[in-house]
Amino acid sequence: MEEFQASKPIYWQIVDRICHQIVRGEIQPGEKLPSVREMAIQTGVNPNTVQRTYSELERMAIVETKRGQGTFVTEAKDIISELKSRLQKEIIEVFVKNMKELGYTKEEMISGLKNFEEKEDRG
Amino acid sequence: MISFEHVTKKYGRETALNDVSFTLEKGKIYGFLGPNGSGKSTSLKMMAGLVFPSSGTVSVNGKKVDRKIAADIAYLSELDFYYSAFTVQDMINFSASQVSDFDWKKAEELVAFMQLEPNKKLKQLSKGNRARLKLVVTLARNTPILLLDEPFSGLDPMVRESIVKGLLSYIDFANQTVVIATHEIDEIEMLLDEVIAIQNGAIRAIENVEELRETKGLSVIEWMKQIF
Structure with missing residues (x-):
């Protein structure tokens, strides 16, 4: 259950x-x-x-x-890819909203994401 | 369809139900929720024809309820009463002998589903397994109405889960109406279509579970906390 x-x-x-x-x-x-x-x-x-x-x-x-x-x-591939981008959009919306509430700018969010990605890649 | 019209029940000077009216529709699962002594068991017993109103009318499918209603209703008692010399199989045979709608095949499937041993004596069964057996003999009947009085009371989470899964596997959802009286909501919230909140012998509210979530953003437990 x-x-x-x-x-x-x-x-x-x-x-x-x-x-x-x-x-x-x-x-x-x-x-x-x-x-x-x-x-x-x-x-x-x-x-x-x-x-x-x-x-x-x-x-x-x-x-x-x-x-x-x-x-x-x-x-239908288009329906599934549409679904995929919709879910992505939903997650990004929540992320951006939370970051804005903390006072981050768009540029800071992007560099933050890049830094995070690089650290993840290095494991 | 089960309907109560201005039903009052008094035991001596105690009022168990006070001018209660409601209608339950076919093919839905209802949770009768309320604290101990709220009138849940009395209501179920009235539907089962085991207790009669002091005033008002209880009817099932348009017929006033009397003792003969037992043919249309499978009732699971809250009591843990059993003949200690009986085996699981004896209990099934006995239950089958009392009604005309007993489904042997379904009973056999249910015994396997609940992992009960047919030759085991009832006195050797754990409380949980006796509760499972009670559900087996109740669900093995092909009645339009199933009444379950406190099916989870005092049972461990494993047994509760097997009872929920037993219900989901064996209820005929299109045709059977199920009423479950309980004060434990956790297990059954997701199983229910509608909830009926009862307190001090009066119906406080009847709500659709998904509508509560959609319109009020409340689970049944949160809703109960608000109204009680």
Whole structure:
């Protein structure tokens, strides 16, 4: 069973997790998602909530439901790359907002990131 | 559908429920939440036809509840009562003999799912395994309504988790209505569609769990802290 944050709807937190797994390549394009029941058991979440997750992913065109076969991740590369850039944008937005609150300028943020990267590379 | 209309229940001079009205819809999982003595168990017993209102009406699918409702309702008692000479299999056979809708195949699957040994005597089972067995005989019935009174009370986290997974695996979500009375919310918050907060014999509020999060940014526990 999984942990969830109190302040966000559970269906949306599962949408978010699946999106991250797709972007990381843990779930491949064209791959079949677990059935609603299986996903409910894995996560410990009400199946109505899981159904809502799948409907939302379908509305976002990230998955498609084939009748009698199940729910599959899209194979459309443009949708997945769009998803990837959307997640990136969300993370950058949070980063920039936090840095601005601390009083950093754009240039300082960029040099900060470069320094951080170099240290990471050197291990 | 379960409906309470102006239901009051008195035990002598004590009022257990005071003019309570609400409706529960088919195919949803409800959490009946409230402190000890709030009226949760009394409400469930009324749905099960084990206790009758002093005034007002309790009905299930349009029929006024009487003793015969037992045919439509599977009820899990909060009591840990058992025949000590019975084995797990005896308990299953006995339960099956009492009702017409017992699903033997499902019972067998559930026994395996809960890792219970059919030949073991009930007195040799741990409290947790007796709780698992109670759930087995309750879920093995194909009834439109499942009532679970304190299914997690006094059980360790492993047992609680197996009960949650048992419910998720074996409830017929499209057709069964499930009502779970509990004062422990942690385990079941994610399992519930709706929560009913009850205190001192009165319904304080009925809310959809996801709506609470969406509109108020609150988990059920946070919401409970606000209203109690």
